[in-house]
Amino acid sequence: MAEVDDAFGFDEPIQPAAYLGPTSLDDALALLAEHGDEAKVLAGGQSLLVFLRQGLLAPSHLIGLRGIAELRRLEATPDGGLTVGAMVTQHTLETSPLVQARFPALADAAAVIASPPVRRQGTLGGNLCHADPTGDPPAALIALGADVEIARAGGSRRLPVEDLFRDYMDPAIEADELLVAIHVPPPAPRSGVAYLKYRLRGVDTALVGVGFGATLAEDGATCADVRIGLVGAGTTPLRATEAEAVLRGAPLTDERLAAAARAAAHECAPLSDTEASEWYRREMVEVFVRRAAQVALRRIDGGNAA
Amino acid sequence: MRLEQEFQVAVPADRVWAFLLDVPTMAACIPGASNVTQTGDNSYDAVVKTKIGPVTANFGCKIVVLDLNEATHSGAVEVSGRDGRIGGGVKARMDMTMTEAAGETSVRIVTDVDVLGKIGQYGHGMIAKRADAMFDDFVACARARLT
Numbered sequence: 079m080a081e082v083d084d085a086f087g088f089d090e091p092i093q094p095a096a097y098l099g100p101t102s103l104d105d106a107l108a109l110l111a112e113h114g115d116e117a118k119v120l121a122g123g124q125s126l127l128v129f130l131r132q133g134l135l136a137p138s139h140l141i142g143l144r145g146i147a148e149l150r151r152l153e154a155t156p157d158g159g160l161t162v163g164a165m166v167t168q169h170t171l172e173t174s175p176l177v178q179a180r181f182p183a184l185a186d187a188a189a190v191i192a193s194p195p196v197r198r199q200g201t202l203g204g205n206l207c208h209a210d211p212t213g214d215p216p217a218a219l220i221a222l223g224a225d226v227e228i229a230r231a232g233g234s235r236r237l238p239v240e241d242l243f244r245d246y247m248d249p250a251i252e253a254d255e256l257l258v259a260i261h262v263p264p265p266a267p268r269s270g271v272a273y274l275k276y277r278l279r280g281v282d283t284a285l286v287g288v289g290f291g292a293t294l295a296e297d298g299a300t301c302a303d304v305r306i307g308l309v310g311a312g313t314t315p316l317r318a319t320e321a322e323a324v325l326r327g328a329p330l331t332d333e334r335l336a337a338a339a340r341a342a343a344h345e346c347a348p349l350s351d352t353e354a355s356e357w358y359r360r361e362m363v364e365v366f367v368r369r370a371a372q373v374a375l376r377r378i379d380g381g382n383a384a
Numbered sequence: 385m386r387l388e389q390e391f392q393v394a395v396p397a398d399r400v401w402a403f404l405l406d407v408p409t410m411a412a413c414i415p416g417a418s419n420v421t422q423t424g425d426n427s428y429d430a431v432v433k434t435k436i437g438p439v440t441a442n443f444g445c446k447i448v449v450l451d452l453n454e455a456t457h458s459g460a461v462e463v464s465g466r467d468g469r470i471g472g473g474v475k476a477r478m479d480m481t482m483t484e485a486a487g488e489t490s491v492r493i494v495t496d497v498d499v500l501g502k503i504g505q506y507g508h509g510m511i512a513k514r515a516d517a518m519f520d521d522f523v524a525c526a527r528a529r530l531t
Binding site for chain 2: 245349
């Protein structure tokens with residue numbers, strides 16, 4: 079037992095690290111250019127502090143972002159889209175009238191993360207950079223067609239959120255880069271997006287989570303566009319492109335939706351662990367793609383029923 | 385946790401056997417392995433570095449080769465590795481068998497692995513996935529050296 083107790087290491091102190099608190103984005107990027115390889119960026123700390131506490135990470139520097147006001151902006155863009163600064167908390171997203179009214183799938187996802195204290199501290203940017211394959215926001219953001227904006231000293235780039243996830247907890251962000259904002263495009267006419275999560279206990283990460291966004295053609299029945307995001311279904315969040323292909327250009331009948339749900343269950347690659355087997359997760363992907371689709375389609379009429 | 389893996393390579397079993405028993409050469413094909421030193425007739429030390437997400441582990445490993453049977457081309461390897469800094473380790477026994485047919489050798493490796501301490505929180509699904517990826521890299525490297 080001695081070895082096991084020792085191995086969990088709960089009595090060890092956190093390794094000391096120099097805390098750097100830039101107050102502007104330019105300063106933060108300069109610090110990353112200087113210390114990026116040995117530093118970790120501290121957003122809300124709800125994932126990083128666990129890793130530090132357990133001694134899994136021992137960075138020389140922590141670059142804290144809470145002093146940078148522009149990373150907290152949450153605003154509608156002139157074309158009706160949404161810009162979310164990386165440091166906007168889950169609580170802010172969950173309770174924002176703007177997000178609830180125009181981007182309810184994002185509020186859905188924020189509202190089911192962990193517990194209220196975690197959502198008060200935890201940020202959307204931090205959640206994405208942690209790249210946990212069972213986090214909730216990635217599936218909603220994939221369904222919403224969001225981009226992430228990644229800056230480094232002297233420039234920035236954007237990429238679709240589904241391309242952010244290289245591998246398990248491994249975001250496509252280099253050591254001198256910072257995820258600064260999430261950009262959600264304006265909702266298309268006749269579109270609806272939803273996020274549904276399946277979990278065993280109230281504060282769990284997703285056993286399976288599905289984001290489903292659909293846009294109808296002018297006939298009000300044909301699927302003009304569709305985006306399906308999955309979490310808990312692989313080593314990274316996934317976009318279910320085969321399931322989307324079943325629906326795109328087709329009438330959104332129950333039979334089609336069932337076929338798409340089966341395709342999603344087939345194309346994903348869930349892990350087996352002590353919470354659930356791969357087989358069970360695939361079954362739940364199928365069920366929750368159908369359910370998320372129903373919620374998203376109800377929202378197309380302008381309703382907000384879940 | 386039990387892992388079963390298999391690969392084929394288009395050379396006779398004697399060649400594969402010689403390659404796998406030449407531990408320093410073979411270990412060059414193990415992703416992240418370095419500092420392989422022989423410590424006894426059938427024992428070796430090595431360091432294996434692996435990264436899962438943001439966490440990098442450096443396992444100091446003791447390797448013992450045992451139960452070798454050249455006639456049947458079977459054998460076993462026991463590995464125990466520990467990362468002192470992050471606290472955690474692995475213990476594994478790998479049993480290897482080979483069959484040769486038409487000049488092609490099929491190698492089957494059954495591994496019983498225990499993951500100890502904090503590394504274990506990743507869950508066996510993630511660890512099995514990583515082990516499979518490392519095995520695929522190993523096989524690609526071994527094929528390149530053998531053929």
